[in-house]
Amino acid sequence: MSDAGRADAFLADLPPDQDNRGGRGRLKVFLGAAPGVGKTYAMLLAAQAQLRQGVDLRAGVVETHGRAETEALLAGLPQQPPMRSLYRGIKLAEMDLDGLLAKPPKLALVDELAHTNAPGSRHAKRWQDIQELLAAGIDVYTTVNVQHIESLNDQVRDITSVQVRETVPDWVLQEAYELVLIDLPPRELLERLREGKVYVPEQARAAIDAFFSQTNLTALRELAMQTAAARVDADLNQRYRQLGQEAPTVRGRLLVAVDGDEQAERLVRHACRVAERRHLPWSLVHVDTGGVRNEVARTHLQAAQRLAERLGGEVVSLRAGEVAKTLIQHAYERQASLVLVGRSRQRLRRRLFGLGVAERLLRHAEGLEVSVLDTEADRVPATFRPRYPARVGDYALAFFATLLATALAWGVSHVLELPNISLVFLAAVLLVAVRTSSGPALASAVLSFLAYDFLFIPPIFSFTIHRHEDVLTLLFFLLMAALTGNLAARQRRQLDALRETQSETGALLDLSRKLTAATDRQAVLTAAGQQFAGWSDMDVCLLGRSDDGAWKVEAGVSRQLSDAERVAAEWAWQHDQPAGLGTDTLPSGRWWWWPLSGEDGPLALLGVSPKSEQPLPAARRRLLAALGQPLAQALARAQLAEDLEAARLHGETEQLRSALLASVSHDLRTPLTSMRGAIDSLLTLDDQIGPQDRRELLESTRDEAERLDRYIQNLLDMTRLGHGGLKLARDWVAPVDIVASALQRLRPLLTPLAVETEVPAELPLLYVHPALIEQALINVLENAARFSPAGGRLRIAVETDGEALQEGGELRIVVSDQGPGIPEAEREKIFDMFYTAARGDRGGQGTGLGLAICQGMLGAHGGRVTVGEGLDGRGASLTLHLPLHPQPVLEDDL
Template sequence: MTDSGRADALLADLPRAGRGRLKVFLGAAPGVGKTYAMLQAAHTQVRQGLAVLVGVVETHGRAETQALLNGLAQQPLLRSEYRGVQLEEMDLDGLLQACPGLVLVDELAHSNAPGSRHAKRWQDVQELLAAGIDVYTTVNVQHLESLNDQVRGITGVQVRETLPDWIVQEAYELLLIDLPPRELLERLREGKVYVPEQARAAIDAFFTQTNLNALRELAMQTAAVYVDDELDKGYRQLGQAAPALRGRLLVGVDGDIHAERLVRHASRVAERRHLPWSLVHVDNGTVRDEQSRLRLQSAQQLAERLGGEVVLLRAGEVAKTLIQHAAERRASLLLVGQSRPGWRRRLFGGGLAVRLLRDAHGLEINVLDQEPTPEVKPGRGERSWVWFDYGLALLATVLASALAWGVSSVLALPNISLVFLAAVLLVAVRSSPGPSLACAALSFLAYDFLFIPPNFSFSIQREEDVLTLLFFLLMAALTGKLAARQRRQLQALRETQQETTELLDLSRKLTAATDRQAVINAASQHLSAWKELSVCLLNRDSSGNWSTETGGPLQFSETERAAADWAWAHDQSAGMGTGTLPAGRWWWWPLSVDGGPLGLLGVRAREGQTLSGQRRRLLMALSQPLAQALARARLAQDLEAARLHGETEQLRSALLASVSHDLRTPLTSMRGSIDTLLALGEAVPLEDRRELLEGTRDEAERLDRYIQNLLDMTRLGHGALKLARDWVSPADIAGSALNRLRAVLAPLQVQVDVPAQLPLLHVHAALIEQALVNVLENAARFSPPHGQLQLSAGTAAGELWFAVSDQGPGIPEQERSKIFDMFYTAARGDRGGHGTGLGLAICQGMVGAHGGRISVGEGIAGQGTCITFHLPLREQPEPYREESEHEG
C-alpha cells in the first residue's frame, strides 16, 4: 500500500472539522433494549463530565426505561395540532441553541409532524451533527431503505418509515443490541414492550418466532458489513495491502414498476460484497409515458440516497451498451430485472437478460425475478391515443390500397408494393412500432387480396407470389421498425438538444454580463420564457433580510421563508419536493460557489401546471453557470473596490503631502506680518500697517480655503472613499466654483462658456467642484495681471469635459506627464515657485474616483496651459430625458 493510501485511511478515521459524531444503537425489532442501552451509555458520559441533553426518548410506558431518564436533562418537546390531534416533536432549534456536548435522539427513522422543518428525524440529526454536536440514536433494521422489500417479504408488512443506509454506514460507532427471539417474545407477553392488548396483536401480526429470527439475521448482516468496513480500514491504516480492485456492480434499470425493488436489491448485494455500484439507464429513444418517467426518476433518487452513482447513457442497443459500459468501468457484476414476457421476445431471441448472457464474456450476470403484479390497465386518455394510432394504421392501409388500385394500370405489379411500403413508413414515423407492424400486416393482406392473382381472394396460385409476399411482409416490418426507432431517437435527440441549447443560450448571455445586475437581468430574461413556472431570485441584504432581485415583489408565508432560510444556511435544496419543509409551494435551490451561496433560486409551478423532473434537472444544470457568473461579478466588484481603495490611498497621501508643503506658505507670511506689527508697533506708518493687515487677511482667506478643502476631504468617510453621487448640472458646478473664487479672479478677464443644456453628471458634486476650484486658483495665480482665463465645458465621445485655460508661462511638453506626481515641481511654469494649493495630484484623485481622467494641453492662443477634466456620462434619468425631448 502507498503512503498516500495509508494517509487517506488515517484521515478518514478522523472526524470532519466542526462536525459531531454519531453512535447508532441497532436492533432487530422493538423491545430488544436499544433505548435502555443508549440511556445507560448516556449516564456513563454524564459521570465523565459531558453535558448531555435528551432530545427525544420514547419510553412506551416501560418503567425501567423511564427510571433511566432520571438524572438526565431534557429539552422540552414542541407541541402542535394536526387534524385535531396533539403531536409532540423534538425541538431542533432549542437543541441547537443549547449546544450540549451530546444529544439523545430515539427512533431515527421517525417521520416528523407536518409543518416541521424536516420531513424525517434523521435529517434533524444531520443538522445537529453539522453544528458539532454528538448524537446517540436508535434504529431498527427493518427501517433501512435497502431492506424494505425484504422485510415486506418476510413479515408481510410494508414499512413506511425508512432512512438511507449511508447514515448507518457513516456512523462513528455502531452497536448491535441483540436479544434472542424467545426472550423478546417473553418480554412481550409480560407487557414489557407494549400494553397487553397491543402485545397480543403484535405477536399475531409481526412478532413471530420466524419473523424475529429473519430480522435478527438482517441486523447481524448489517452489523457485520459495518465491522468488515472498520476492519478493512484498520488494515489500510497499518499500511498493509488491500485488494487492488474489487470490481463494480452495475444495475440496469428501466422505468417499470420493479425499478425501486431492483435498486434496493442492488444496494444490498453491493453492501455484502463491498462493491461500489452504479445505476445505469440506457435511453434508446423509446417513448415513455409520464408514469414510467416518474418511476425512473424515483429509482434514480433512491439510488442516490443509498449511496449509488447514477449514470444515463443514450444508445440504440441496450445490451451492447451495458456490456460496453461495464468494460469501461471494469465492473464485475451486472444486475438486471427479468424482462416482461411477450411473443416478440420469444420470437426474436429473448429479452435483455438472454442477450447479456449470450454476448457478455467474463462478466457475472444476475437476473432478479419479478414479483407477480396485477396488470395495470391504461387510462382513458392513454387508451384513446393507442386506438388513434391503430386507426391511423388502418386509414393509411385503405388510402394506400386506393392509390395502388388507381395506378395499377400504369405500374407493374412489383412496383405497386412500394405504395404500401410508403404507408408503413408514414405510420411508423407518426406513431410507434405496434401500429407500424399492424399497418405492415394489413398492407400484406390488402396487397394479396387486391393484386396477387387470383384477385379478390387470399389464395395464391403461383409459388413465386408466395415468396414475393413474404419478402414484402419482411421488408414492411423491418422498415416500419427502423422508422419507429429513428423517430424515438430523434425525439431523444431533440430533448438533449433542448437542454444543450438552454445551457448554451444562458452561458452566452451570462458571458456578456459584467456586473451582478446584468447577470440577474440575463437570468431573468432566460427563465421568463418558461411560461409554466414562476421563477424568482433572492439575496440577503446586510441586515440579513431577504430582497427580491428578480421575479417581482413576492409575498412569502412563514413556511416559505423558513425553507428559504434553511436552504441558504445549509447550502442545500429545500421546500416543495424535498425532505425539508416540503409543505410550501416553492422549491429553493442555492446558487453556491466555494465561498458559500451568492443567491437563492426559487421555482413554483403556476396554477394547473407541475414542476416536472426534467425541468428540475435542467434548473439544477443551469444553476451552475449562473452561480459562476455571480461569482465572477462579485470578483469584478471586489477588484473595482480594490482599485478605488488604491486611488483613495493615493489621494490621502497626496493630501498629507500637500498639507505639510502648502500650508506653510500662508502661515509664514501671516507670522511675519504679525511679528512686524508687534515689534515696531506705532513706528510703522499707517499705510504700511494697513498693507500688512490686508496681506494677513488675504493669507488667512487663502488658509481658510485650504482648511475647507481638508474638511471636504475628511467628510468622505474613514478607510475608503465613499462617493455620495447625485445628478447635478455642469453649469451649477461651474457657477459655484466661480462664486467661491470671486476675489481671486477679480483682477483677471474671465470668460465662461458652459451651456445650460449640457447633460447631467452623476457625481459627488463637492469633489468635482473642489477639483475645479483648485485648477482655477492655480491658473489665476500664474496668470499675468489683467490676463485672460477661460472656463468652458462640452461633450464628446460619451464624456463631459471642463477645460480651464490661462495665459501663464505654461508647462514644458516633456514635463506634462509628470505634473500629477506628488512633490514634483517644474523648474518653471505652473508648478514652479509658489506651490499648487492642494496639488494636481489631489485633483487627479478626485476625478479618478469618478472613473474620469485629466489631460494637459496648450493654453489660450498657444500660450499658457489648458487643464481638462474628462468625466464619463451615464444614461440620463427619465424625467430629464423626457424634458430634453420636449425641449428639442
C-alpha cells in the first residue's frame, strides 16, 4: 500500500481538533433493531458524559415520547429551541438548523435520523440537516432503527409486511465515525411494550399485533447485528490500511443491470448490500436498445437510477442493440468482478431458446461472477404488454401498405411468376418496419400472408391449400416477412438511438468548440448561453456573484427569482451541491440549480427551469451535468488566466517599485543636492558673494527645482495612467498652440540649440486633452535636448495626410535631433519605464519615465509614438501620431 493510503487512514482515525472549526464534524450513530430498545436513552447518557468533560454541546432535537427516565436525562442538557411553523392549520416543530449554525456547538444531539421534515423546510430529510451540521465542523450524535436503512427496505417489507417510507441512504451510516449497536432481546422489548414504556397501552397493543411480533423483532435484530458486523469489517479494513497492508478482500467492481420493470429498485438495494459486504464500488447500468418505452417503465427506471445515486452508486447509461454483450464488454472495461441481474420474464421464446439476459451472461461471460436475483414472487401476474408500443396510425400504415402491395401484386400477377409476387409483399413489410416498429411490421406480415394465400395460392379466393409445397412456401414467406420486419425495426431503433447519441455528442462538441474560442469569463458564459438558448422546453440561466455578494444573471434567461429560489441558489453555491426542483433540498421552487465548480469552489451557478414545471428526467440531468463539466473547466481556465494576469501585474508592480526606488535614490537626489549646495553657499557666504554670483546660484536653484518638479510630475502621471485615474477632458485645440506653449516652457533648456519649426498655416483642430498632449510633446522635446550636442539642430514639424479629415486620418508632430541616435534593436525599449535606470546614464540625466508617459498619454487618445532616423543621417526622430476627428462647425462658418 502507498504511503498516501496509510496517511489517509491515519487522518481518518485522528480525533477532531477542538479548536479547528473549519474541519468536518464526526457522526456517531446509535443503531437499534426497533423502537424502544433504548437508543435515545443511550445517546443522552453519552451526552451527559461529554458534558461532564466540559464539551460544548446542545440538543437540537430529542424525542422522549413521554418516557420519564429519558426526560430526566434531557433536563440537564442545553437545548436549542425548536423552529415552529404552521402547515394546513397544524402547528409543527422542527429542529432549528440555522440556530445551531449561527452559534455552533462542538456537539449536537439530533434524534431520529430518518425523520421527514415539515413542508417548507430547507431539506426534505433530517439526515440532510445533519450533513450540513457535519460540514460546518459540528460533531453529531443521532439515532436510527435498522428498518430505516435504504438497502434493507425490501427485506424489512418481506419480514414485517410493512413498507417503510422514511429511509436513510447507506452511505450516511458508512461515513459515521462510530456506530453503536443498542441491543435488547425481543422478549424484554415486548415486556416494555406491555408495560407502556414504549407507547401508550392502546398504541402498544396495536403495535404488537401489527409490527412488534417476536418473530419480526428477532429478524430485525439479526439485520441490525449484520449491519453492525459490516461496520466492524470496514473498521478492520481501515486498521489494515494503517499498517500498510491490504485487507483480505477481493477487489473489483459490482455492476447491477436494471431494466424498466418493477424489480429494478429491489435489485439496486440488493446490489448496495452486496457491495457493502464485499467492500466493492458499484455501478447501476442500463442498456438502452432504442425501443420506445411506456411511461410506467420509464418511471421505474428513473426511480431506480435516483435510488442508486442516493445509495452512493454510479449511474451509467449505454446504448446498444444487444444487452448481454454490451454488459460483458462494459464489465471488462471497468474491471468488474461481479454482475448482478434480475431473472427475466419467462416468455415462451425464452423458455424455448434460452434468450434471457441472465442465460446469455452465463453462457458468454468468461471470468465474471454472474448473480441472478429471482424476484418472481413480487411480480404481478404477467399480462401482454408490447415491448415497443406503437400508435394507431402505425397499424393503419401497416394495413394500407399491405393493401397497396396486394393491388400491385394483383396487377403484375399476369406478368410475374408466383414466387416473385411474394417479393412485393416483403417490400411492404420492410417499408412498415422501417417507418414504425416491430408490432406493425408483424401485423403487416400476417396480413400479407393472408392476402398472398387468399388471392394467389390455388384455389384462388380461398384459404384452402391443395398442394403441400404451397403450405411450405407460405410458412417460409411468413417467417421471412417476420424476420426481415423485425430486423428492419431493430435497425430503425438503433438508428434513432444513434441519432440521439449523436445529438448529445454534437451538443458537447459544439459547446467545447465555442468554449475553446472563449478567452475570458464573459465570453465563456456568453457561449454557454448561446448553447442553451436552443432548448425550447426549458429556461436556462447562468448566475454569478457580484462584488457585493448579490446574484447577477451573466447569461441566459433573466427572470425574477422568488425568495425560496434565491435561498436554494445560495445553498447550492455554499455547499457545492445541486438544490431546488427535483432534489431533496428546497424543492418548492421552479428552478434546479447545479454549481459549476473548480478546485476552490463554485465559479458559477447553472439554473434550469422546465416549462412543464416538472422535475427533470434523469437522462436530461445527466446531459446537463455532462455539459456543465467542460463549462466549469472553461470557467476555471478563465479564472486561472485572470489570476496569472494578476500575478504578472503584481510582479511588474514589484519590479516598478524596485526601479522607482533606484530612480529616486539616484535621479531625484541629484537636483536636491545641487539645490542644497547653492542654498548653503548663500547662507554661509552671504555678503561675500557678488550680485552676479548670487544671481547664478539662484538661477541654478530655480533650474534644479524645475527639473525636480518635472520628475515628480512624471511619476504622478505614470501612476495615474497605470491605475486608470487619468481622465480625458477633451477640447478642440490648434496644433500650433500646443507647439508654441511647449517651446515656451522649455525655453531655458532649448537655448543652447538651433530650434527649427515647420508648422503649416492651415491645420485641422485636434480633439484632445490639451495639457496631456502638451506634456507628451514636452517629454519628447526634453529627451531630444538631453541627447543633442551643444549648438546642434532640433527641428519640430507638423504634418497631415492629404485626406486628413477622412476616416482614419491623422496629424503627426515630428521632433528630430542630431544626437547619437537610437540603435534599431533598442527603439522599442525606449518606451519602457526606467529604461535609463536599467542601463545607466545614456548621455543625460532622467528617470526614464518621460517617453513611457508620452506613450501612455497618446495611447489614451488612440494615438502612438514611432521612432525614425534624425537630421542629416544623425540622431533620431520621434513622431507623435494623433487621430483626427470631424471638425466642429464654427460660428464664422454659419
